[in-house]
Amino acid sequence: MARIIGGATTSHVPAIGAAIDLKKTDQPYWQRVFSGFDKSKDWIAKAKPDVVIGIYNDHASAFSVELVPTFALGCAAEFPPADEGWGPRPVPVVKGHPELAAHIAQSVILDEFDLTVVNKMEVDHGLTVPLNLLFGSPKEWPCPVIPLAVNVVLYPPPTGNRCFQFGRALRKAIRSYPEDLRVLVLGTGGMSHQISGPRAGLINSRFDKAFLDNLSRDPKKLTRISHLEYMREAGAEGIELVMWLIMRGALDDKVDEVYRFYTVPASNTAVGHIILANRSSK
């Protein structure tokens, strides 16, 4: 049977992708950010997941205001990098896992989550930057990645509680897949940031650090954060943190915190990262 070995979360700041693509990662400003992921790369190389579920949001790349699905699961065999206005990022095509994706879609819909199935989709920095942070810049990504695009651009996104419950449904789906696969769930976005309007530049490190603490030890507490509180405390775009709760919902109640990293800023954003391992997977 498939099992979830653990989860990780990272911010997905586009400027991080630009720093990689323009080979600026050695600059002191960017070293401060990238050095925080050295241990993560070692961990994931040892953990060797067979599949990653990549929870992210699209930034007007695959979807526009013409169509805004709340939860959209990529069921295709591959997902090319999107052209975000400067040409597609020079990163490998994301290879999916159509069989597991189809199984998840069927399972979570019958579990009352009205998922959108996507059979053709390009993926933007929201997914590819976190893959770089965990895997570096290989010629091919080391394993299949199933993209789960969550709307956090058009208000309201799904609530934190709904996201956590979706994670539970995802866990049930993965555990009922017959093939012996080691699955890693990756949540992206956040942490505190606001990139729009006169309040742009807002950062709330106290909120972020408490969020990381609770994500590790008391995630139920986080499911009670209202959208208003996210936007007030963590910035209008900080509401992306609801995606981290999908990851956490998919894990065991008790997890081991393997590693965490936090720094301010990367461009306009607080960068947060955590790795949690399921005890049951040992």
Next chain:
Amino acid sequence: MPRKQQDYDDIPGTFVFDAERSRQGYGINMFCMSLMKDENRKAFRANEAQYLKRFPLTPEQAEAILKRDYNRMLELGGNIYYTAKLGATDGHSFQHLAAVMTGMSQEDYAAMMLAGGRKVDGNRSKTEKPKGKKRG
């Protein structure tokens, strides 16, 4: 019909891109989306006002675009991930746009970010803000 007041309208310096603004700003966002194609960027640069006629925009929305009034675009239903495409067409970085929206120079804005960003204290609520203090 005037915009219905929402709890998040109390957050200072923030235009939440909600369903109502999405409806109102469809033309702004589809215009910005069109700039993903080089041929459209060229047509826009050749005659901005003429190009905007391809999209369902109110005179206020068209004016905000022509003046590059980014906060006004957000207020009238633009979304930052879309308006950033207009900024990119003008050759501006995202941090430049952020600085413009805050009324700061890009140097001052970048320095604020390096120093830990804008503090949340005093910026949670319009009622929390001391009177006479500059917005933002």
